[in-house]
Amino acid sequence: MNPARLAFLLLVSPAATQALQPLSDQSLGAVTGQAGITLEQSGHVSVGEISYTDDGNRLQIQNIERGEQSTIALPSAVKHVTDVAADGTLSINTTVAPTALAIGGVRINDSLASTGAFRLNYSGNTHLQLRPSNGRYIEGQVDTSISDAELIWTTNGHSISFDDILFRADIDQFSIGDAYKGTKQGLDFELNQFAYDFSTGGLKLGGVSLGTLSGELALSGSAQLYAGGRLGNQGLQLDAAISIVNDSSNYVQFVDDGNALYMGDFNGALNVTGLTIDVANDHLAVGVDQLDGAFNANRILIGDSTRPLGAVQFDFLLADDGTNGRFNRLRLYPGVRQPVLAALPTDIRPYSSQFYQPLNAASDGLSAGIDWNLTSANASYIDDNRLVVVSGIKSYGSGDITFDVRGFDHDNNSATADKTAVAIGLNDFNGSYSIEGLRVGNKNAPLQGGAELLLSLEVFQAMDFNLDAYTYITAGGVSGGGIQVDGDYLFSDTNIGLSVDDQGQGIWATGVTYDIHMRQFQFDVSNRGISVNRGEQWSTMNIDDLRWGDKLAGRSLGRVTLERFERGSSLEILPGGAGAVCVGASAGSQSACDAAGGRWEDRGEEGLTVALKAAFEPEGLTSDGTIARNRLTWENNRNSDGNGGYVNGTGTRIEFDGISTNDGLGKSDSNDYGFRADLNIDVYETKVVKKSDGEDSQNVDGKKGDELIYDDSSRTTYSYVETPTAAQKQLRPLGFAVQGNVSFKDFQIDQVRLGHPTGGTQTVFSGVVMQNMDITTNLTATPIR
């Protein structure tokens, strides 16, 4: 039989495994004959292994058991009511009593390690209607609901679970027929008006809740399934087109202690071409020729339900690029595949070794090898109907990733109980990404520079990276739900584009090594927004060369090293921007602002506020026992290494050493206030004036002091206007408007020194103390061509 048809029959026959068993007298006795047939069944199923064989390789689903929910060894009950209507429609109404379905593990070709165990506890009801169809094998509709369900994944004695799952799905019309692709023949699945909603009582790690998840979605789509994958002769291939129907009731939300991250009123589309699934000798191989889609979310709330953030739009294309050898592939392995330690960068080896130390070759978990090629993507943000597009995003790369659930000393205290953690390891992630530029006003507006504006959000224009990262995620933020993240990360052989054009020329930080260590970073959703309590962090960023021009051949300013050590820092991301502000004067109303010579700007209700507190610590011991500090070093005049590079540590350096903050009395004082930066970010029309008489670089004429005004809403051509009207002011260039406030109580630099390996060290300043600073800025930053 065609494997695709076999798979289909298995999918649409929920009772197929039970139907193969002989009925007991008791079961037969429950069959009543009225308008249809009622079948009440009670059974316990135990299967040692179900194996799917593809070109001789076996995907093994092992130790399957189905039974009563509280004691899985006991039989569970299922009731089917079957009827045939006058028009020939077959109706099957199935009710499942509380039941447990367990899978001991999934292996490939008897692999030593498995994926770990899965268990689904559920009860539910399904109403399936099937009727004959002209030109199709079958058509019908189905309503299904699952309640009081729990999904548990367990590896190595520790579990993650979704509790109290409620799931409802209604498919108003589905049909199955033939599909053709070249010489291939397969099955065509059509789904119309597929509406579903779901909720979970808790996403739990080791029984501790992170928060609850719920959503509602309307879909329609089609999928075509063919035999034959990408490897060998067998396997599966899938094409699909799925639409998220434009429905204002669509939503997804995560709730932490009653405060929600909410995304609603969204729509989109996803197209899959040539998705293949093969079983290889030690992994499940998934590949896709092309994956493209678009997504628009019109309502986003973070914490404060009264202040929407604005809208976001995203479109993307992942496609194979055979010319450059860049593909989209996923290899899934049972178990945790540990990296070869000697192949990792030296600085990360101790942390990698510690991360994988509790595991061995037989440890359960899931590993993946990933190749990606994002050919293009655009991300848009709309703030009070003003649009900015981060345009021409490209990325490619590869890497290995491991997942498992384990016990973790979340508070670095062996006297307290360990918490259950999801452990995620990223090994040898080599990749690159770039952003072409910005478009403002509309998506077809000319490409502009100005992606440097994203630096304030730590988003770089371009990056080549090699990342090794080890992360533990445990349940529980500062209060109640939320999550805690601990991790060690190393970027090596990395180039960062700080300000580059579409030809890759500009200012680059090259030869970057950046190690980051995070301890007890706690993420919560509050009634204000998203808060991150950054328990402890230390890092060293070493830039071998800060180059002007090309990232490989540009002239270098020298080496720059930044060391950081913080405790008790925090970050809040809040909805809403600056609102109404007076730029250039101090006033609380438009009339007062005008009178004081300022410019009144009402930047609307939407927008984003980022509130950062950095508590810089004096040099001291980290929780790992290493010594960390805050220091900035610039070194130049280094010796050549004879190969076009320079030897670090051989030149003249200037050091800003011993940087720290405190609450006003010096380093012995508390450090609660730290260094604070609050940024209210909006997208807003900005006043851009001509700086000289005559034609500009685009051959547009104007006088010094005239305002740049776009000719129409397409924002493609512009003129210079001496005194713009109110309507013309609406066609001013759009940009980021940032109201920022930087403040600190006491900021200290212990010393500023000059040094050389042979010349010794000389102190320039023996101390710098800055106190009681409160600096407010109103800046509008506009991309320019």
Next chain:
Amino acid sequence: MKALILSCALLILPALALEPLDSQALAEVTGQGGVYLSGDLTINDTGGPLNRDGPSQNGYSWQTACGVNTTDKRCGGRIAVNTDQSGGWLVLDNIRGRFAFEGLTLTTRRIDSGFDGDGANFNRDVMEIGLPDQLDYNDVSFTIANSNAPRPTDAGFQQTDIMTLNINGTVNQQGNVLLFPTGAP
């Protein structure tokens, strides 16, 4: 923080090619993209964080009510620098005021022509800071002083105020500042 690095790099860069460019030279700087900045910067308009809940020690209290027109010197910012470990501290005290500007531009460019033929020989990338035409000073003031300790709350603290500057007015600026590496890296 990487943005901070860039900012710091700008601050510590050698100031090169500060001579004003003529109109022809400006026209020959080819443009690719960048950022146009306008706005203002206000220091301690209504005091600083120590005025709200700062410490009191050795007879000095930071806490006081600060308004826009308050003359209490505690309401300003303070920078103390020590150039000799055994010596005193040079102080800029009571730093307050507002700067406003329009049309500061930041771009990165390659200069490979113009400048009376020098551009072709130069043939390098530069970071160009296009100076704003006007820089307005509004009640920008600070006091130059020296003291025997960095903090007013230190034991035995003594400070001598030397002079106070107050600046109001407009500075007209023209041209660009070009920043680029030179010498051995």
